[in-house]
Amino acid sequence: MRRRIPYLGRVWETVDEWQLLERIARRVPKAGDDCAVVPWRTTNLLFTLDMLHRTTDFPTGTTPYTIGWRSVAVSLSDIAAMGGVPLAVLLGLSVPEFDPAFTDEVLSGAQDCCMAAGSELAGGDLDSSEELFLSSCALGECARPVLRRGAQPGELVCITGPLGATAQALHLMDDGQAEAANTLLRFAPRTSEGQRISKVASSMIDISDGLAHSLHLLAEASGVGFRVESERIPWVPGLQDPAFSYGEDFELLYTVPERLHRPQLGTAIGRVTNSGVYLSGPDGVPPLPDRGYSHGR
């Protein structure tokens, strides 16, 4: 059975993927953050791998150029989320047909995205499969990477940009506005923002699995809680149905001591607390459930 496209942040019945990820993280100690951190000489190398499929990751109407762009952007976003400087990217293409026009467009999108992030496409792999499948791997460097753990009660929690870009792109695609949708899908990885934020942040993550789940991951890794003010959360203009479980957004979520906060780096949406993840709004302060994007079925 084909899986549904999970972009719209519907809640899956099972959380098996996350359970399995936790199990893997126990076996592979360096996994469990946005990138693997490899201490080397006087610095750290950052190293991350992402897999993307046609049916799950690219809605109908996504151009080959956007597919290439977005595939490498996802990995560059992981480098950004630790404050890293990207050094190089690899892109593996498993394609149903060896179609040079298609691969040219995919590579152009990937190369342009790498250039936008100050990096370069350095190689990859090619083979064939029934479904389009891409593997993107980014290499970066950072003397002091910002981890998911490190948040302290009393600090601010901030986000680099509005939520819902991918959800809005899907609405535009359904509405026949494919070009506008593709533009929105080609997000710029926040690598330069991540490097500036890393000078002041105590913890950081990208919100690729949705705001709610990303808050829970930070909370668990840091042993803290969050109280987010719902009216402070920025949303993409025109979004019809804001949802905290929207996945596939690639803004950075980070915590910072209040005296080091700079509004030009990100919007403060709440505070670090001792425990629990709560959303304060007109309806009181209910818990924000740990829901978001998962590759469940």
Place this chain on the structure above:
Amino acid sequence: MRRRIPYLGRVWETVDEWQLLERIARRVPKAGDDCAVVPWRTTNLLFTLDMLHRTTDFPTGTTPYTIGWRSVAVSLSDIAAMGGVPLAVLLGLSVPEFDPAFTDEVLSGAQDCCMAAGSELAGGDLDSSEELFLSSCALGECARPVLRRGAQPGELVCITGPLGATAQALHLMDDGQAEAANTLLRFAPRTSEGQRISKVASSMIDISDGLAHSLHLLAEASGVGFRVESERIPWVPGLQDPAFSYGEDFELLYTVPERLHRPQLGTAIGRVTNSGVYLSGPDGVPPLPDRGYSHGR
């Protein structure tokens, strides 16, 4: 249509994949060797990505442990082929079922192979797909990487070990000797050999696409030819049907000035010439066609 398992080196009707790879190599200048070479500070980082599928890369009877081992070994072999020291490996798993027993075995195989090569599994990615799909990415370092170009006429061409291990594993599998077959499939990446060879070699490649095609790749990259003595080629004991187009072997093929050749590093199988790839044997010196493993259909 499912592709056939191409292990046995049957010649494909089309060479589209190689044509497409050449096209990609023209667009991505750092592609086209075993690893991308990223100059960094006083050294070079080596960076390589490989994709593997259940139907194409793992014959029926391959255990999950062997699948994990072989997936990372393929990437570590690329690091070996440039003389690199491996620093870390990532493994992406796209699985039909979130089955912890299966992923535990795959990770054990991957971790044991990394350890055998003096490296470590540092992370990866997880999602689901209909067919088992793995992405392996290795990071290495080398001050003076050995490229495919650099061979000089008059030098020796050498190989680190016998050909046909994967073909022999398939014969054993067909013969019901699954355990022996799995042992043969879990080749040890030649990373320490590659580092020693890199002190003397003028060019190097791993023979994952078969001896014949690998010789042609070295010849083209270096602007030389080869004359290989067929009786000098080592074969795996008991191999029924030796063929130069056997793919998925992971020995190193390299060229070396005769005065620097050391038999303990590899077997000399012929000489670098000015042009053409020929196989000298009892039937004369016919050209060795550029045939081997391809992901064609």
